[in-house]
Amino acid sequence: MRVKFLGTSSAVPTNDRGLPAILVKLGGESILLDCGEGTQRQMIRGKESLMDVNKIVITHLHGDHFFGLFPMIQTLGILKRSSELKIIGPRALEPLLSSILEGTGSKPQFRVIFSSIEVGRPMDLGRFTLEFFEVDHNGFETYGLKLKEKDRPGEFDPKKADELGIPVFMRGFLQKGFTIKLPDGRVVSPKEVMGPPRRGAVLVYSSDTRPSESVIEAARGADLLIHEATYLEEHKDRALATGHSTALEAGEVAEAAGVKKLALTHFSARYSDEDLPRFQEEASKAYKGEIVVARDFLSLDV
Structure with missing residues (x-):
């Protein structure tokens, strides 16, 4: 799983930071988590293909998280996209999306499939599952998400395969989970030459929130x-007033959840890039694991 931050500002873009958008690549999937204004340009600048995106998740209907959705769909239409695009978001997004696309003459020729977010009902999306949970954004309907890669097959043991006399041309079937019959009539199952399944990667995205027990539970x-x-501790009053978190609070959530790595994002435009090391310093007071302060176009392997 590869994660690329396309926009790390909050509410207002800066010279160095675009509005919220995160691109996740997993196998043949290319998933956008939020789509703030200017996301398609950020993708172009980051040398990512718009046409490869097959799923877009909108966590809530504040403009900085979804105003880039409509022009992106329009651009995909201009580029003659033919494959379907799945959009997942709050229920109110569907009529809004239809109204704007039809009202501006931008309804695409390709198929757009909309799915409403449902808490407690994980979506099976092939290589991964997607699960949503409510977060505390001052009462505004907002969802965090958990993206879990399905377990991968265990390691193939070539030494064991040699001992069993399995021809090389038949080994691929075992690696794909098929039982085979050898030329001498013996039957070999995958478990005889494959190690235990490898746990799939797990990513949790808080979206906009105050420190929330729901995030801790999902991220364990x-x-x-x-x-x-969004803020440093010196502006905690603003975090409380607007339903956001400070870097220290994000660190406290990460520590409580026991996560392997914490990435901070969604920084207020009041802070310059020179201020960003302070976010890591504050978060590290609570969380002792690896901390990454996200910047636009930063990529992480999970």
């Missing part, structure tokens, strides 16, 4: 927690 043991850190 996760490989990567992407948590908003």
Whole structure:
């Protein structure tokens, strides 16, 4: 799983930071988590293909998280996209999306499939599952998410295959989970030459929130927690007033959840890039694991 931050600002873009958008690549999937204004340009600047995106998740209907959705769909239409695009978001997004696309003459020729977010009902999306949970954004309907790669097959044991006399041309079937019959009539199952399944990667994205128990529960043991850190502690009053978190609070959530890595994002435009090391310093007072302060176009392997 590869994660690329396309926009790490909050509410207002800066010279160095675009509005919220995170690209996740997993196998043949290319998934956008939020789509702030200017996301398609950020993708172009980051040398990512718009046409490869097959799923877009909108966590809530504040403009900085979804105003880039409509022009992106329009551009995909201009580029003659033919494959379907799945959009997942709050229920109110569907009529809004239809109204804007039809009202502006931008309804695409390709198929757009909309799915409403449902808490407690994980979505099976092939290589991974997607699970949503409510977060505390001052009462505004907002969802965090957990993206879990399905377990991968265990390691193939060539030495064991040699001992069993399995021809090389038949080994691929075992690696794909098929039982085979050898030329001498013996039957060999995958478990005889494959190690235990390997746990799939787990990513949790808080979206916009105050420190929330729901985030802690979803993120327990996760490989990567992407948590908003809109403010430093000196502006905690603003965090409380607007339903956001400080870097220290994000660190406290990560520590409570026992995550392997914490990535901070969604920084207020009041802070310059020179201020960003302070976010890591504050988060490290609470969380003792690896901390990454996200910047636009930063990529992480999970």
